[in-house]
Structure formats: structure tokens, C-alpha cells
Amino acid sequence: MxxxxxxxxxxxxxxxxxxxxxxxxxxxxxxxxxxxxxxxxxxxxxxxxxxxxxxxxxxxxxxxxxxxxxxxxxxxxxxxxxxxxxxxxxxxxxxxxxxxxxxxxxxxxxxxxxxxxxxxxxxxxxxxxxxxxxxxxxxxxxxxxxxxxxxxxxxxxxxxxxxxxxxxxxxxxxxxxxxxxxxxxxxxxxxxNVSKQYQKVYHCCDQVCEASNHCCSKCGMDCSNSFFWSKSIETCTSEMVDLIGLRNFKAHCTVQPSIDEINDCIDSIEYERVVRGWKEPDAVCITLIGGGDSGSVSKSSRKSVLPLVAWITELPLQYRYSFPLTMLLAYSNKPIPFNTLLDRFISELLILNQGKECKTEQGVIYRLKARLFTFLVDLDACYDLLCMANHAGTSSCRWCKKNGRKIQDRTIYSSGGNEQERVWSEIVANYKLMLKGEIQQFDGVKGLSILVRLPYFTWTTQIACDLLHNLLEGLCAKLLNFIKNKYNIDTINNKLYEIKTPSFYHRRVRGLDELSYFKAIEYYIIFSYCIEVFQDEISDKHYHILNRLSTFIRTIMHPVVRSLEVLYSMKKEIFEILQAIETDFNIIILTLASHTVVHFPLSIFYLGPLWCTSTFMLEDLVGSITSSVQGGKNNMDHKALENFSLHQVISMKRVRTFHFQFEKGDYFHAQEFGHGLVTSKKDGLYHVKSLDSNQVKILDEMPKNAIPCFQVCGKFKQVHRNDLFLI
Structure with missing residues (x-):
């Protein structure tokens, strides 16, 4: 004040x-x-x-x-x-x-x-x-x-x-x-922070009417199943969640959770967030997010929670960061009866749940389903969710019905015909040590989150089509870890450090000695553009497998002809790659998350290239919203965006501009230049040097057809335009 x-x-x-x-x-x-x-x-x-x-x-x-x-x-x-x-x-x-x-x-x-x-x-x-x-x-x-x-x-x-x-x-x-x-x-x-409960009234014919015996006092319509617009926002949200099936688990119970009472953990980060919410006195509710990464749970206060927000990934580019109709209605300039808003929102959910066909410019038709919704779930309900009956750390793949099972305190995971065994009591003990700060992290249980057992999680809300977590942070990370432990990586690191990463990625390539700190985009950069750094440094057999996986990643990131022949050839290729990894890399047991890479071709067949359904944008939701606003990340710090209300953000002029950003030191390729280098950028002017003729020019703006390049082992590699959707 x-x-x-x-x-x-x-x-x-x-x-x-x-x-x-x-x-x-x-x-x-x-x-x-x-x-x-x-x-x-x-x-x-x-x-x-x-x-x-x-x-x-x-x-x-x-x-x-x-x-x-x-x-x-x-x-x-x-x-x-x-x-x-x-x-x-x-x-x-x-x-x-x-x-x-x-x-x-x-x-x-x-x-x-x-x-x-x-x-x-x-x-x-x-x-x-x-x-x-x-x-x-x-x-x-x-x-x-x-x-x-x-x-x-x-x-x-x-x-x-x-x-x-x-x-x-x-x-x-x-x-x-x-x-x-x-x-x-x-x-x-x-x-x-206290929840307010309001008098129940029924909104009928744009007028507030009393409800007697579950009937409207004006028109006599049955309103027993109606949403009372004067209830609190949390109450209405809970009813909406009930309708679409997210809260189909046992009734709430009052519990006083503690570390000693935790007997079930799938994802260490997920549980750490939940338990923090239980312990913090200011925790009002928990925001439950279910996406392609199978779901995550985080604590939020009422001041920052945005109820009834839906984030839907549309296949056509012009709708890439669009919001559903009700999202715009919620931020309109006039009051809207809450039951009207809720009805429209639920209608859209039902339509999206049935699936919607999208047609690309090439005439390829993909079937689209809802990707991500954010709901408010109170702490007791979240505890019930994590303690659902029959959930004991078992995982399953809904694409091929591979199931994990639990025998006493041992959890058995089936992946590609191999079984993996983990002692449940050791996992719980390690998790308690992490909460106490005695260890930083632990391996945890691999596989699908408990959230996929809910009726709502189907198709794209499953982990099966997630490029980020399954392929990059899963399979690719395992291969690089194997190389790090088996080979001398000094020469490989030197080659990686020499690579100039284009500035628009916001992250440079690091050496394998920092592998534990890698982000998903770093795995993607190495396997998509920098695979040559391993040539002559590892065995030909291992390099051949990495090269095949690199080709597969480039394939799934680009549109392909939607035909059964292409589907079968892609399935055959990835199956052979995984089979070679198990035998030649001596990684006998692949986790269920890595196993789901087998289903990437089928996911592409229904949903299009994986950049359409990747959870990269879900990792930084605020940043994704920022990038769809005019100016985007050019002149707006997305961290500072937290000081804005979402209403102000949505009120900004929204554009769909996908172009590369160039800074000093970036290599690029343009038709009139060939390969070039941005030597400096001052006062909005670009000083560029042609690497073919050594001429230096001063430009007001970069050529429209300029594409950033990596220089890897003396060779230039142009960046794929679809990478713009991953950052």
C-alpha cells in the first residue's frame, strides 16, 4: 500500500x-x-x-x-x-x-x-x-x-x-x-486464504431464482444436477472434476501425513512437492496437472492459482498457443453467469475427449485429443489420489497392455520381455533420506505415474507419446551414461565444448562430465546435430546405433506420409534399435518409460510429428504463453511475467510469428550469403561476415531465409525449423 x-x-x-x-x-x-x-x-x-x-x-x-x-x-x-x-x-x-x-x-x-x-x-x-x-x-x-x-x-x-x-x-x-x-x-x-461458502441459488433465464425441492421456483425445471453459480469457485471446480471423471476415487478423509506414513512413491519430485504442500501452513490447494509426461503435482496458493484454465495443444500452427473459448470468456469485459461458463467448458471437454480431426496443408489428417488441463484438488483429495486402492507401485503400458506386478515388497517391471526387480522398502527409505536432506536424489521407481490410472488419462495424456521424458531424458540419457562410464570422454568433451550452440536454444552444449545436470534440450541437440563427436571415439558398433537413433529422432520430428507402410517401417526400425541397445550396449533391462518409445510410430500415425505433442512447452508454461505474445521472449522476461495477472497477458496482442533470433557469434546459412557469422549486433544493426568470401556487411535485419547452423567437427548443420516449438 x-x-x-x-x-x-x-x-x-x-x-x-x-x-x-x-x-x-x-x-x-x-x-x-x-x-x-x-x-x-x-x-x-x-x-x-x-x-x-x-x-x-x-x-x-x-x-x-x-x-x-x-x-x-x-x-x-x-x-x-x-x-x-x-x-x-x-x-x-x-x-x-x-x-x-x-x-x-x-x-x-x-x-x-x-x-x-x-x-x-x-x-x-x-x-x-x-x-x-x-x-x-x-x-x-x-x-x-x-x-x-x-x-x-x-x-x-x-x-x-x-x-x-x-x-x-x-x-x-x-x-x-x-x-x-x-x-x-x-x-x-x-x-x-479462507474458503468462502455461498448461499445456493439457481441461475435460470438470466435471473437468480430460489431452488425449492431441487426445482426452479420460476419455471419448475429440475436443478438438482445444476451448478450453482453462487458457490465458491473451488466447489464448482470440484463438481466439474467429478463430472469428467478425474475424482473417481474414494471419498476424502482427514489425515495428518508425515514422512513415516509415506509408503508409496513413484516419482521422487512428485511426492516431494505433495509432502511440501502438506507441511507448509500457507498451502491452500494443490494444482494437479496431467499432461503427456503422465502428470505432476505441485503446491500453489490461492493467490497464484488460476482455476478453470485449459491448455490445449492444437496441431495447426496458427492455433499452437490458443486457448479454448471458455478461457477467453473468463477474461471478457462483462460478467458471465458461472453455470454458463462451466457448461461451455464441460462441453468443450467432452468434444475434445471424443477426438477432433485436424488436416494439414499436405492433406494429412490427424486425430487430436485434449492434452492438458489444470484443476484444483485439495490436499486431502490429493492424498487419497496417491493412496488409491490397488496401487502399489506397479506400472503398465496401455498401448500393449504390459503390466508390472508386485510380490510382497518386490515390484516387478516387464519391459520388452525382460523383468526388472526393485525392493520397495529400499525406495521408501531412500525417499525419506532425501526429504531429510541427507541425500540429494535417488533412482526411484521408473514407469508411469499413478495418475494414469484415472479414467481421464487416455491417449495423449499418457506417457507413450512424450518425446521429452521417454526418449530424450530416458533412452538417450541411458546411452550417454553408458558411454561416459565405458570410454575415455576427454576428447569427446573437447569436441562438445568447441560447438557453438545457436543462441535461440538458450542453452549451450556441455560435456558428458556434467551429464547429471543435462536438460532434455541438450540430449536433443547432441543426438540431432552433434552425433559426429562420438565417431572414432567409441566402437563402430556403438556409433552405428547412435547414428540410427539420431536418424529416427529426425524422422519423428518431421511430418511424414500417413500410410501403413511408413508406420510398419518406423516400428521395425525402432524395434531393431531397442533390440540392439539391449544386446550391444549390454543394457539388459530397459525401463517401461524407454519401452514406450516402441509406440512412437503409432503415436505419430494418430497425432502427427512429436513436436505437436511433446511436453517441452508444458515444462515452462509461462514461457510458452510469453512466446505467443507480440514481442515474446525478445523483450519480456518470462520470470517477470509472474507479476502480471493472466488477464493482462491474454489482453496483449497475440501473434503467431515463428522466426529465429540471432546474436553475436551465431553461424547461419542464407541463399545470398552461403554460410555466414554474426560478428556483432549493435543498435539493431547486424554485422555479418560471409565465410565463403570473407566480406563483411551491415544489415538492418537478418535475411528472412537465414537459418542458424551448428559447426560440428568442421561441418555445418542447419537447424530444423520445428525446433522453434521446443524452446
Whole structure:
């Protein structure tokens, strides 16, 4: 909150405000310090009484807390810190903003009438001992005292420092069993982050109607299965999730999870995120993302969660970063009834789930299905999801029905006819050590995530067609690890360090001694362009296999004729490659993730080249959104984008420009230049040198047909244009 908000005329001294608090109700003056008997708690305030809407214009829209559907430019959420000073020191702006909006209409009385019915219940439900009388001589509860404090805090626009001082004074008077929060920020956090439940009403014929006996009081329509637009956003989202089958698991249960209770882990990172969400007190909900990488779970607070967001990968390039209709509706300039929005959203889900045909310019028809959806799942539900019945670390491939099985504490994985055995108790023990910080990582269980057992995960939401995780971080990583351990890699590293990686990749090629830190794009660069660095450094047999795999990767990244002959030839090629890897590389056991590479040709047959369905863009969702905005990553730091609301981002002019970016030191090829080198880039001018004629030219812009190049072992290799979709 800007300091100018606290004008001198509205400031009061700490002593004056203290007197105002103590004199606001004489019952507070009888506070007795010392031991006291706690009587039985008062009955809870009914939720209907707490949320009954006022007759004034302050009836709350159900999505008022999110400011998504009805604000043209929603203000950024307040940043709340528990401590004084530092970043986010404007945390007291939440209530001030509410009051400033109301002051313009001179509606303080109406504000407090509504606020008292809602905020008081929030306080009662969120703060321990809030319904405890502050003394044996007073009927006032701690929650009511806190509410009176908030009234004064808002009315006098007191500073946070002043209110914290008064909290300290009162805590010195109150007994140990009845304490105020340590400071104002803690209190405001609990109020802001609490879930609101709203009165159930039915939206019919663009009018709000009461529902009696599950029927609309106006038209008599059955509304028992309707979505009440005035429910909280989380409640409606949960109902939507129920409808499409994501929450088809056992009912919620209240648990107090701990490290000792973890008896099931598939993905160490996935579980680490989930457990963090359980432990962190500020964790409000968990965002469950299901994509081609089989799914990941991450913790998010209400301030950053974007409910009802769908990210759909379209095959045609012009729709590559498009949003569904309901996404645009959610950020339109006028309010939209929530049930209307939800109905349209669900309709689109059902259509996409059935599959949609897309036709390329060459006339090739692909069948497209929904790729990624983001839903809110509360912590208990997520715990249930991870502890689903019959899930004991077994994996399966839905393409060929290969199944893992569990015998006592041993998990058996079947891959290509070979079986892999892992002791479950050792995995759990290693995971606990990682959570305690004693080890950085462990091998974990390979295979599909538990999430693929849900009815929603079919086709492209499975791991089978994922270029990033299965092929690059799976099979390619295994081969390079084998080479690193078997051969002297000094010469290979020197060759890799000499490679100048085009700047638009945002990552340079590193040596194999840093293999444990490789990103997926580095595996892709090595196998697509730099395979020659291994020639004469490893055996001819191993180099031949790497070369065949490199050719296969280039094939699956480009459109091919959709015919059964091509499908069979590709399946035969990858099967022979995997067979050679098992025998010649002595990698007897391939994980199930590597096994699914066998199904890449079938995935391409239905869905097109793998750049269409790769999860590269899902790894950096914000960056992907940024790249679809005019200017994209040229002039916008996608990390700074986190300070924008998504509404502001979507409101920007969106373009579909796919072009390479050139910086100093980049090699390129253009028809009029041949091979060239960007020697410098200053003031928007490119200084380029032709490597054929050694002439230097100054250009306002790079030639439109210029393509970046790698220089590998003295040879130039042009970059594939489809790589633009992987960064």
C-alpha cells in the first residue's frame, strides 16, 4: 500500500487507539490476568447466517475473491509477509483497498454489516480458541475482540506497526490460553486464504431464482444436477472434476501425513512437492496437472492459482498457443453467469475427449485429443489420489497392455520381455533420506505415474507419446551414461565444448562430465546435430546405433506420409534399435518409460510429428504463453511475467510469428550469403561476415531465409525449423 494512503488527518497515536479499543466495550476492561477456567465453547455461527447476502448492492459475486470473470483489469493480489520490512511491506493494503472502495459511496455502515457476518465466521473458524471467552467475567470471545480490532484498524487506517504494538499490549494482558495473533499480517492471511461458502441459488433465464425441492421456483425445471453459480469457485471446480471423471476415487478423509506414513512413491519430485504442500501452513490447494509426461503435482496458493484454465495443444500452427473459448470468456469485459461458463467448458471437454480431426496443408489428417488441463484438488483429495486402492507401485503400458506386478515388497517391471526387480522398502527409505536432506536424489521407481490410472488419462495424456521424458531424458540419457562410464570422454568433451550452440536454444552444449545436470534440450541437440563427436571415439558398433537413433529422432520430428507402410517401417526400425541397445550396449533391462518409445510410430500415425505433442512447452508454461505474445521472449522476461495477472497477458496482442533470433557469434546459412557469422549486433544493426568470401556487411535485419547452423567437427548443420516449438 503506498504510504500516501496514510494521510496525517487519518493517523492516530498508538495511545489514543489503545484507549479507543479499551473504551469501545467496557467488558474488555475487566480482563483478568492469570489462570482461568475455560467454560464450554459457544455454538458455531451457522453458515447460512454468516453468508446471508445484504440487501444492498454489496451482494458478493461468487468469484469476487478471484477477480477473474467480472473485472476488466483485476488488481494484483496483495503480498503478505509475517515480518516487518522487506519485500511485500504493503500487506495491510487488503482491508484498506476494501474500505477505500466503500468510502467513495459513503457506505461504512453497510460494509461493516456485511463484513461482520462473513469475517467474524472466518476468524472463528481459522484462529485457535477464537470462541473462548477472554475472561470469566466477560461473554465476549477472542474472535469478537479480534473483529473489533479489525474494525478500528480499518476505520482509522492505522499503520501495521501501530497495530502490531497494540496487539503486543493486549497480549501482555491476556492469559496464555487466549492470545491474539503475533501481528496483523498473520491475521489478514488467515482471512484472505479462507474458503468462502455461498448461499445456493439457481441461475435460470438470466435471473437468480430460489431452488425449492431441487426445482426452479420460476419455471419448475429440475436443478438438482445444476451448478450453482453462487458457490465458491473451488466447489464448482470440484463438481466439474467429478463430472469428467478425474475424482473417481474414494471419498476424502482427514489425515495428518508425515514422512513415516509415506509408503508409496513413484516419482521422487512428485511426492516431494505433495509432502511440501502438506507441511507448509500457507498451502491452500494443490494444482494437479496431467499432461503427456503422465502428470505432476505441485503446491500453489490461492493467490497464484488460476482455476478453470485449459491448455490445449492444437496441431495447426496458427492455433499452437490458443486457448479454448471458455478461457477467453473468463477474461471478457462483462460478467458471465458461472453455470454458463462451466457448461461451455464441460462441453468443450467432452468434444475434445471424443477426438477432433485436424488436416494439414499436405492433406494429412490427424486425430487430436485434449492434452492438458489444470484443476484444483485439495490436499486431502490429493492424498487419497496417491493412496488409491490397488496401487502399489506397479506400472503398465496401455498401448500393449504390459503390466508390472508386485510380490510382497518386490515390484516387478516387464519391459520388452525382460523383468526388472526393485525392493520397495529400499525406495521408501531412500525417499525419506532425501526429504531429510541427507541425500540429494535417488533412482526411484521408473514407469508411469499413478495418475494414469484415472479414467481421464487416455491417449495423449499418457506417457507413450512424450518425446521429452521417454526418449530424450530416458533412452538417450541411458546411452550417454553408458558411454561416459565405458570410454575415455576427454576428447569427446573437447569436441562438445568447441560447438557453438545457436543462441535461440538458450542453452549451450556441455560435456558428458556434467551429464547429471543435462536438460532434455541438450540430449536433443547432441543426438540431432552433434552425433559426429562420438565417431572414432567409441566402437563402430556403438556409433552405428547412435547414428540410427539420431536418424529416427529426425524422422519423428518431421511430418511424414500417413500410410501403413511408413508406420510398419518406423516400428521395425525402432524395434531393431531397442533390440540392439539391449544386446550391444549390454543394457539388459530397459525401463517401461524407454519401452514406450516402441509406440512412437503409432503415436505419430494418430497425432502427427512429436513436436505437436511433446511436453517441452508444458515444462515452462509461462514461457510458452510469453512466446505467443507480440514481442515474446525478445523483450519480456518470462520470470517477470509472474507479476502480471493472466488477464493482462491474454489482453496483449497475440501473434503467431515463428522466426529465429540471432546474436553475436551465431553461424547461419542464407541463399545470398552461403554460410555466414554474426560478428556483432549493435543498435539493431547486424554485422555479418560471409565465410565463403570473407566480406563483411551491415544489415538492418537478418535475411528472412537465414537459418542458424551448428559447426560440428568442421561441418555445418542447419537447424530444423520445428525446433522453434521446443524452446
Amino acid at each position: 503506498p504510504r500516501s494512503v496514510y494521510s496525517h488527518k487519518n493517523m492516530v497515536s498508538a495511545r489514543a487507539l489503545e484507549r479507543a479499543i479499551l473504551n469501545s466495550n467496557m467488558e474488555y476492561s475487566s480482563i483478568r490476568v492469570g489462570r482461568m477456567t475455560i467454560p464450554q465453547q459457544r455454538a458455531n455461527v451457522s453458515s447460512s447466517e454468516a453468508v446471508a447476502p445484504s440487501s444492498s448492492h454489496h451482494h458478493h459475486h461468487p468469484l469476487a475473491t478471484n477477480n477473474i470473470l467480472h473485472n476488466t483489469q483485476p488488481p494484483p493480489p496483495p503480498t503478505l509477509n509475517d515480518g516487518e520490512g522487506g519485500e511485500g511491506n504493503n500487506s495491510d493494503g487488503f482491508l484498506h483497498t476494501m474500505v477505500n472502495d466503500l468510502e467513495s459511496n459513503e457506505s461504512f455502515v453497510e460494509f461493516f454489516e456485511v463484513f461482520q457476518k462473513q469475517a467474524l465466521v472466518m476468524i472463528m473458524n481459522q484462529i485457535p480458541n477464537s470462541r473462548t471467552p477472554i475472561s470469566t467475567h466477560s461473554s465476549k470471545t477472542l474472535g469478537e475482540l479480534i473483529f473489533d480490532m479489525l474494525q478500528l484498524y480499518v476505520k482509522f487506517k492505522a499503520s501495521k506497526v501501530m497495530m502490531n504494538e497494540i496487539f503486543r499490549i493486549l497480549n501482555a494482558l491476556l492469559p496464555d490460553t487466549c492470545k491474539l495473533p503475533s501481528n496483523v499480517n498473520t491475521l489478514l492471511k488467515k482471512i484472505i
